[in-house]
Amino acid sequence: MTRWLGVALLPSAEHTRTAIQLQKDVGGEHRLQPPLSPEGNLPHLTVFQGPFVDALDPVRELVTIGASVSLPSELHLTSTGIVYQPTGWLFMSVERPLLLDKLQEAVLGVLDPYLDRSAFDTAKDTSRFTESERASFTRYGYRYTGDAYAPHITLGRTGEEAALELVRTAPERTSVPVHWTFDRLSFYVMGEHGAHAEKLVERPLDLT
Template identity: 65%
Template sequence: MTRWLGVALLPRADHLHAAVQLQRDIGGEVMLQPVLHPNGNLPHVTVFQGPFSDSLAPEAALEVISASMDGSGLCSEISLTSMGLVYQPTGWLFLALERPPLLEVLQKAALAVLERHLDWAFDEDEDEDKDMSRFTDDERISYERYGYRYTGTAYAPHVTLGRTEESTALELVRTARGGVTLPRQWTFDRLSFYVMGEDGAHAKTLLERPLGQA
């Protein structure tokens, strides 16, 4: 049976609530989807997500992925600098974050553990019909290899702030840049294994592992 799962960095409590509020502030009268909530769809930075077979053992995988950060100088938190609010086709609003080498190491470790458990038989018809016309070349290569748009050189750390009709999303990005204050730093203190919901949302936490845990 195919399971749609992901690995993510979760923000510490105050920044989690700040991200929930940021979605509301940017959307205004527009309810961006999926709606972020501290006890529901959690704000997060995806490391990797996709369809997995039953051969995947999330607890063992998360332990190996976490161990890849040993010796990195990481303690119990990692702070990432905001690169601003960006529009991503089609209709997405992202809070873009910096991509330090540590995150590249983390994603490579995740791919090394998870790739062999990807379930490529999940829905061949849906995969063939995937619209990649507005993907970059790197994003297309990433998707064709892993079933996920943002890996390797295409990796783009971000907090998804939601999706709406394309023209509306473009207008929200334009107006937010002049009227919404974005926190400069975002701090993350946990790794999670999660069940994907609507549009890849962090719908349910399967496992959490504090950063820096031996």
């Protein structure tokens, strides 16, 4: 049986609360979906997600990932603002330091053998993907790897016109914190729109 799972960086408790409030402030009456909450869909920065075979052991592989790359106890990232992503997505984008690239490379190296490529959505409309995003999707079943990696916290999704308007007017309704702290790695079950619906296991960034 195919399991749809992901690996993510989780923000600190303070910034988890901040992200939940940011979704509400940015979305306003549109109520971006799915709603973020500390008990349900956690705010997160996806490193990779996709379909996996049953042989994957999240507990074991998260330890392997942590041992594959040297991480600090806290990862401090700078927000680059609220951005629109086709179709209908609102992201809080963050900088992409070399360490994030190394982390994703480590995750892909560990998890690639467990990918269920037969479950890739080959019928998906990728016409609005960039060339790098299409290449990533073809190889890994996920839009944002390698050159196409775009670190972000997903604030949610709404109608196309509404999303464009919300991004344009976001500065009028909220002020996005510049500095964000992430302190854990999580292996999670994907929910609606790839949400962090269920935490399977989490570990501190610095596993030593």
